[in-house]
Amino acid sequence: MKVALIMIICSQVAGECMKPHMLNHHDTFYDCLISGYEEAKKKTKEIGRKEINKNEIVIRFKCYYDDNPDRRMA
Numbered sequence: 103m104k105v106a107l108i109m110i111i112c113s114q115v116a117g118e119c120m121k122p123h124m125l126n127h128h129d130t131f132y133d134c135l136i137s138g139y140e141e142a143k144k145k146t147k148e149i150g151r152k153e154i155n156k157n158e159i160v161i162r163f164k165c166y167y168d169d170n171p172d173r174r175m176a
Contacts, residue, residue, distance in 0.1 A: 105134040106168035109141060114158035127168065134165035 104127040112119035125141055128134040142161045149159055 103167050103169060105131050105165050107134050107138050108164050110162045112160045131165055138163035
């Protein structure tokens with residue numbers, strides 16, 4: 103069974119989160135976690151210091167076992 107990685111971007115200022123975004127699938131939970139941290143760091147740099155601080159952006163991710171890895175999140 104594959105392990106799915108989803109990312110969730112939230113603003114603590116607005117008190118809201120965007121819809122979860124499916125990033126990819128991994129063979130192991132460990133690989134998913136490593137990828138999650140790397141993707142969160144990449145997204146933080148992409149958004150930039152100014153926007154992160156202004157909106158208190160928080161990037162979360164979750165790994166879970168996906169019994170249907172061909173399915174796409176809406």
